[in-house]
Amino acid sequence: MGKQLLVLGCSQAKKEAPGLLPAIDRYDGSSYRVLRSYLREREWPSNLSVAILSAKYGLVGGFTGIEDYDKRMTPVQAEEKAPECQRILNAWAADHISIHFSLGKDYLPAIIPAIEHDLKGKAEVFQGPIGMKLSQIKGLLQRTGAPARHRPELPEPGSGNVSYFLPDWDDLLDENFNFESDTFSGVSRQEREDKHCCVLMKPKRICDGVLVSLAQHVTSKGPLRRITGTEANSLAPKNMRAQFGLGKDQLLFGDCGAFSYVNDDEPTISVEQAIALYELHGFDFGASVDHIPVPSIEQNGMKIKLSSTERQARVIRTKENALRFIDLARKRNVGFTPVGVIQALDSDGYAKTALLYHEYGYRYLAIGGLVPLPDALVEEIVVKVMAAVATLKPRPWVHLFGIFRPKLQARFRELKVDSFDSATYFRKAWLRSDQNYLAPNGKWYAALRVPITSDGRTRKRLEQSGFDLVSLEAQEARVMEFLCRFDRDEAGVQEVLDAVIEYDKRLTRSSGVRSLRTAYEQTLNDRPWRLCDCPFCRQAGIHVLIFRGANRNKRRGAHNTLMLYGSLECRS
Numbered sequence: 001m002g003k004q005l006l007v008l009g010c011s012q013a014k015k016e017a018p019g020l021l022p023a024i025d026r027y028d029g030s031s032y033r034v035l036r037s038y039l040r041e042r043e044w045p046s047n048l049s050v051a052i053l054s055a056k057y058g059l060v061g062g063f064t065g066i067e068d069y070d071k072r073m074t075p076v077q078a079e080e081k082a083p084e085c086q087r088i089l090n091a092w093a094a095d096h097i098s099i100h101f102s103l104g105k106d107y108l109p110a111i112i113p114a115i116e117h118d119l120k121g122k123a124e125v126f127q128g129p130i131g132m133k134l135s136q137i138k139g140l141l142q143r144t145g146a147p148a149r150h151r152p153e154l155p156e157p158g159s160g161n162v163s164y165f166l167p168d169w170d171d172l173l174d175e176n177f178n179f180e181s182d183t184f185s186g187v188s189r190q191e192r193e194d195k196h197c198c199v200l201m202k203p204k205r206i207c208d209g210v211l212v213s214l215a216q217h218v219t220s221k222g223p224l225r226r227i228t229g230t231e232a233n234s235l236a237p238k239n240m241r242a243q244f245g246l247g248k249d250q251l252l253f254g255d256c257g258a259f260s261y262v263n264d265d266e267p268t269i270s271v272e273q274a275i276a277l278y279e280l281h282g283f284d285f286g287a288s289v290d291h292i293p294v295p296s297i298e299q300n301g302m303k304i305k306l307s308s309t310e311r312q313a314r315v316i317r318t319k320e321n322a323l324r325f326i327d328l329a330r331k332r333n334v335g336f337t338p339v340g341v342i343q344a345l346d347s348d349g350y351a352k353t354a355l356l357y358h359e360y361g362y363r364y365l366a367i368g369g370l371v372p373l374p375d376a377l378v379e380e381i382v383v384k385v386m387a388a389v390a391t392l393k394p395r396p397w398v399h400l401f402g403i404f405r406p407k408l409q410a411r412f413r414e415l416k417v418d419s420f421d422s423a424t425y426f427r428k429a430w431l432r433s434d435q436n437y438l439a440p441n442g443k444w445y446a447a448l449r450v451p452i453t454s455d456g457r458t459r460k461r462l463e464q465s466g467f468d469l470v471s472l473e474a475q476e477a478r479v480m481e482f483l484c485r486f487d488r489d490e491a492g493v494q495e496v497l498d499a500v501i502e503y504d505k506r507l508t509r510s511s512g513v514r515s516l517r518t519a520y521e522q523t524l525n526d527r528p529w530r531l532c533d534c535p536f537c538r539q540a541g542i543h544v545l546i547f548r549g550a551n552r553n554k555r556r557g558a559h560n561t562l563m564l565y566g567s568l569e570c571r572s
Helices: 030-041 075-093 112-117 130-143 214-218 271-280 308-331 347-360 375-389 406-415 424-431 456-464 469-487 493-508 513-526 535-545 549-567
Strands: 004-009 048-054 058-061 098-102 123-125 163-168 172-174 194-196 209-213 251-255 285-287 296-299 302-305 337-342 364-367 397-400 419-421
Touching: 004 030, 004 130, 030 130, 030 271, 048 075, 058 075, 075 098, 075 112, 098 130, 112 123, 163 251, 163 549, 172 549, 209 214, 214 271, 251 271, 251 337, 271 285, 271 308, 308 337, 308 347, 337 347, 347 364, 347 375, 364 375, 375 397, 375 406, 424 549, 456 469, 469 493, 469 535, 493 513, 535 549
Parallel strands: 004 048, 004 098, 098 123, 163 209, 163 419, 209 251, 251 285, 285 337, 337 364, 364 397, 397 419
Antiparallel strands: 048 058, 172 194, 296 302
């Protein structure tokens, strides 16, 4: 079945909430309640798009964020909007076999020119009183054949089996990237065969689920990236379970990305916005809106120390948000499971808040604010919280936000921590100089750095430094050729090593050449990629160990994550 577009008129009834809400959640008229009621039980139909004709914003995609407002459409205003509506509808028509309008009479002048000139044979205007229009909307939704909403079997708290969630930040890779020629499968990103690393790693599984941050909503990256009005992704949500290649027993976990607004006085995401995004995008878990009580923040380039009163205010705000979050989630009968995020100033505060959240009704908890803390303090906090929840019935599930802490893993297992998320092993692939690749035998190796001279920022720096770019490019090509020949056993360790080091010395002017040479020699001698049977090591060979561009570096990061996942005690 081809894709259909449903265009609704805005409604006077709106949810009163600060900041931006997706348009189909902001409006609260009967048409929107019918739509949300259907989506509560069904996945978003793959063949359905939704747009809204707004008195204030004009014609926008249903997922465009809009503020609360009070403005009514008039026939005169509708006529003024007609040319812009005609342009937008004409663009959308190319991707849809039919466009259905459910609008009040004052809105019709805005779309009549488009129907008469551009949408012949594609347009349908729902007629009759409101009850009849609602029935037509219901019929359209039912005909989409959307499957039932994913209802996972949630992990059993305190079982001793730890779950690992991979944090995502748009970690897409070109499936058919050519490592030999260093070329993409398409000129533009839209033309490439980009897929998430979890999908390309199959049949290997690297996590129990993916953690997606709502902080993406203020960026231009990720499946929750900012939507400005009429682009294609404003009309329907991405199927994130499909994008991440999640199986039925893997979970989609949403959090608010509190570190993205840690320097702000208030969270940049409202409780209402978080609930709307979790619900509309089909999350299994949704974390409450927290604010980290850090000792200091940066504002206008200056480091500002927070007083104990200011830090405590963040703790209080986090608790208030948690209570409002679970209350609204219950009232709206959401399809995701609420997770209460705990912030506190000391370990006793964390433990007391865990008990408080249990009184609120939370059965899934997450300990936040641990990332910058030393191991000793992290252990103290986790010990206190786990001792507190052990007294509760039912015993809640406990997640650790943003940390792995290898030295504490045995302790976490002993305490029966239920889950954690961490991108540490993924990001080590390019953030460390000596530990970029974790071999199946548990040994870390350095990746061989061969910077790309064609990279825009690198090229600008080289030009400003007066480099002979022609000769440098030729040397770069020779290094890559040597490495490929080495992988085919056509070149020796020392000649390859000499080529890599000479290029590195010329380009980066590194002061640690001797230590780099030792680390690189170990990598070349051991050939660790040949010890691994993961898809990336089998397909890319030595390229997994070359520090060069996202398509190599992120494949190495995914490999490291696979090693981490396999090392968890419950996997052995």
